[in-house]
Amino acid sequence: MKPFKQVTGIVAPLDRANVDTDAIIPKQFLKSIKRSGFGPNLFDGWRYLDHGEPGMDNAKRPLNPDFVLNQPRYKGASVLLARENFGCGSSREHAPWALEDFGFRVIIAPSYADIFFNNCFKNGILPIVLAADKVDVLFKETLATPGYSLTVDLPAQTIRRPNGQEWAFEVESFRKYCLENGLDDIGLTLQHVDDIRRYEERRKNEAPWLF
Amino acid sequence: MAAKTLYDKIWDAHIVRQNDDGVCTIYIDRHLVHEVTSPQAFEGLRLAGRKPWRAAANLATPDHNVPTTDRARGIADPISRLQVETLDNNCETFGITEFRMNDPRQGIVHVIGPEQGATLPGMTVVCGDSHTSTHGALGALAQGIGTSEVEHVLATQCLIQKKSKNMRVSVEGQLGAGVTAKDIVLAIIGEIGTAGGTGYAIEFAGSAIRALSVEGRMTVCNMAIEAGARCGLVGVDNKTIEYVKGRPFAPKGDLWDKAVAAWRDLHTDDGAAFDREVTLRAEDIKPQVTWGTSPEMVLPIDGRVPDPAREANAVKKEGMQRALEYMGLDAGTPMTDIAVDKVFIGSCTNSRIEDLRAAAAVAKGRKVAANVKLAMVVPGSGLVKQQAEREGLDKIFVEAGFEWRDPGCSMCLAMNADRLSPGERCASTSNRNFEGRQGHGGRTHLVSPAMAAAAAVCGHFVDVRKI
Numbered sequence: 001m002k003p004f005k006q007v008t009g010i011v012a013p014l015d016r017a018n019v020d021t022d023a024i025i026p027k028q029f030l031k032s033i034k035r036s037g038f039g040p041n042l043f044d045g046w047r048y049l050d051h052g053e054p055g056m057d058n059a060k061r062p063l064n065p066d067f068v069l070n071q072p073r074y075k076g077a078s079v080l081l082a083r084e085n086f087g088c089g090s091s092r093e094h095a096p097w098a099l100e101d102f103g104f105r106v107i108i109a110p111s112y113a114d115i116f117f118n119n120c121f122k123n124g125i126l127p128i129v130l131a132a133d134k135v136d137v138l139f140k141e142t143l144a145t146p147g148y149s150l151t152v153d154l155p156a157q158t159i160r161r162p163n164g165q166e167w168a169f170e171v172e173s174f175r176k177y178c179l180e181n182g183l184d185d186i187g188l189t190l191q192h193v194d195d196i197r198r199y200e201e202r203r204k205n206e207a208p209w210l211f
Numbered sequence: 212m213a214a215k216t217l218y219d220k221i222w223d224a225h226i227v228r229q230n231d232d233g234v235c236t237i238y239i240d241r242h243l244v245h246e247v248t249s250p251q252a253f254e255g256l257r258l259a260g261r262k263p264w265r266a267a268a269n270l271a272t273p274d275h276n277v278p279t280t281d282r283a284r285g286i287a288d289p290i291s292r293l294q295v296e297t298l299d300n301n302c303e304t305f306g307i308t309e310f311r312m313n314d315p316r317q318g319i320v321h322v323i324g325p326e327q328g329a330t331l332p333g334m335t336v337v338c339g340d341s342h343t344s345t346h347g348a349l350g351a352l353a354q355g356i357g358t359s360e361v362e363h364v365l366a367t368q369c370l371i372q373k374k375s376k377n378m379r380v381s382v383e384g385q386l387g388a389g390v391t392a393k394d395i396v397l398a399i400i401g402e403i404g405t406a407g408g409t410g411y412a413i414e415f416a417g418s419a420i421r422a423l424s425v426e427g428r429m430t431v432c433n434m435a436i437e438a439g440a441r442c443g444l445v446g447v448d449n450k451t452i453e454y455v456k457g458r459p460f461a462p463k464g465d466l467w468d469k470a471v472a473a474w475r476d477l478h479t480d481d482g483a484a485f486d487r488e489v490t491l492r493a494e495d496i497k498p499q500v501t502w503g504t505s506p507e508m509v510l511p512i513d514g515r516v517p518d519p520a521r522e523a524n525a526v527k528k529e530g531m532q533r534a535l536e537y538m539g540l541d542a543g544t545p546m547t548d549i550a551v552d553k554v555f556i557g558s559c560t561n562s563r564i565e566d567l568r569a570a571a572a573v574a575k576g577r578k579v580a581a582n583v584k585l586a587m588v589v590p591g592s593g594l595v596k597q598q599a600e601r602e603g604l605d606k607i608f609v610e611a612g613f614e615w616r617d618p619g620c621s622m623c624l625a626m627n628a629d630r631l632s633p634g635e636r637c638a639s640t641s642n643r644n645f646e647g648r649q650g651h652g653g654r655t656h657l658v659s660p661a662m663a664a665a666a667a668v669c670g671h672f673v674d675v676r677k678i
Contacts, residue, residue: 051652118357190367
């Protein structure tokens with residue numbers, strides 16, 4: 001996983017609530033047994049005018065000009081601005097894989113679904129929870145300013161707007177530590193092998209039917 | 212000792228270690244595996260030279276990609292076939308028990324876990340699938356996880372998590388005839404919203420929940436995730452214990468007695484504190500139908516499609532307009548005027564034997580309406596299918612004009628060949644009415660099995676209590 005320190009990038013505004021992971025990456029692309037290559041099919045149903053299937057040449061497919069990510073001013077965006085309950089529904093980690101593969105490193109929204117939120121941190125994406133009124137301000141500024149970009153600093157836990165104003169954000173310390181250092185948490189858990197074994201020994205006595 | 216909730220009890224019993232900031236390593240008793248969210252996890256294990264920590268804690272089955280017809284011929288779609296073969300190979304390589312596609316015990320992972328006794332009261336259960344919440348009906352702490360966590364559980368038998376908050380949703384009173392567990396949970400989601408349970412473990416309680424069968428409780432817990440909660444739970448009672456008794460993976464003999472003694476404590480203590488409490492009256496719940504593209508967009512069957520113009524919140528209004536446009540509906544239309552093209556009875560929400568009995572009771576002696584292009588029944592497992600056939604339910608369905616299929620996730624998410632075409636409208640017993648969920652451009656209305664069967668025979672939504 002890529003370590004995450006500071007990201008400066010163009011902001012793409014996705015102005016709808018309850019965006020589900022089926023919309024982020026439709027089910028037909030979940031048949032892949034790899035964890036890369038999902039970017040071209042991110043938001044497939046909204047992004048293209050035809051129906052996408054695995055194996056199609058996405059470069060030749062008709063784009064939906066109304067969809068925000070197809071507008072030239074948002075090309076190369078690495079910050080996704082979203083609304084309430086982003087990432088609800090299916091637990092598919094293909095959703096953050098697709099967002100990351102497309103180039104997003106940061107999501108800013110008032111709230112997220114739990115499983116999606118958790119999955120982001122495992123894939124080098126920082127999902128920031130920001131109060132709805134501040135998210136509103138960012139939507140207005142993004143729409144009003146072509147090339148609008150933000151700088152997100154994870155160690156300092158700040159979002160810097162183009163006017164230089166900084167907003168603080170919260171992030172759990174363990175998640176921050178892993179993301180900042182690009183750590184594989186399996187490796188971290190395996191540092192506590194003895195604790196797991198001790199727990200198992202105790203439980204074998206307490207609840208032997210579980211083993 | 213302080214009074215604890217059911218969630219507190221199971222959580223506390225599974226803490227392996229706790230950091231100063233409250234992040235815990237919790238032990239996982241049962242890991243269920245399917246073909247869609249596991250290949251990258253097994254690949255990760257392989258690349259790191261790791262092995263499953265405890266292979267026997269895992270149980271696997273292919274369900275999302277499997278065809279529901281002509282199984283003997285295998286899977287036609289080569290990409291789906293490769294995914295299922297990859298699961299077969301991984302389970303063989305790593306010594307994990309798998310019910311393969313043509314095993315009679317194969318089925319939807321959330322149907323076979325309880326059916327086999329592989330999920331038990333008091334267990335921590337995970338699966339790379341959000342509907343793992345289903346297993347909470349047995350008094351287990353069951354949660355959906357992503358693929359990185361699938362790999363983490365395979366490698367360590369643990370998860371790293373912070374404890375959720377406690378919510379209790381009580382449904383008190385007696386349900387009316389024709390009103391089911393599905394209607395209860397849709398009404399709850401309508402009440403608290405699709406994000407109402409985010410950050411919480413929801414315990415479902417109250418006399419109407421106690422009165423449900425264990426299968427009914429599974430339907431309710433299954434959709435806890437549609438209210439945003441990673442897990443739903445119901446306290447253990449005699450029904451739970453009777454349900455588990457004698458199942459293949461359940462403890463036997465002395466171990467059984469010991470287990471039952473421990474399970475008797477799996478309920479919330481009197482006086483335990485919840486961070487949020489919600490109460491519904493069972494008598495107020497009517498058969499439910501969703502009208503939009505989120506499970507919270509739900510109405511009683513005697514309702515009318517809502518008018519976005521009356522919504523004050525701009526983001527909500529926009530969402531309602533988009534939903535109506537996608538669904539091809541006009542504000543003010545009575546729900547009973549909406550005709551359906553297809554009917555799907557199945558999914559981890561509603562494909563158990565009691566669901567099929569309820570649908571068959573409506574279908575019996577009737578015919579699928581002429582405007583309905585396809586009405587299909589997809590049992591949740593091979594064993595559910597066998598049971599239904601022993602009871603003659605298959606004949607009732609076939610005589611009424613339904614197709615009787617093989618078990619799998621099928622048109623709940625349309626990863627296999629079962630799907631809606633653009634613009635088609637479906638009465639579905641599944642759990643998600645998202646855009647494109649049942650097929651590109653497809654329009655899903657979530658209902659109970661009885662309501663789906665009623666829509667099939669009438670050709671439009673109808674109050675099942677009136678036919």
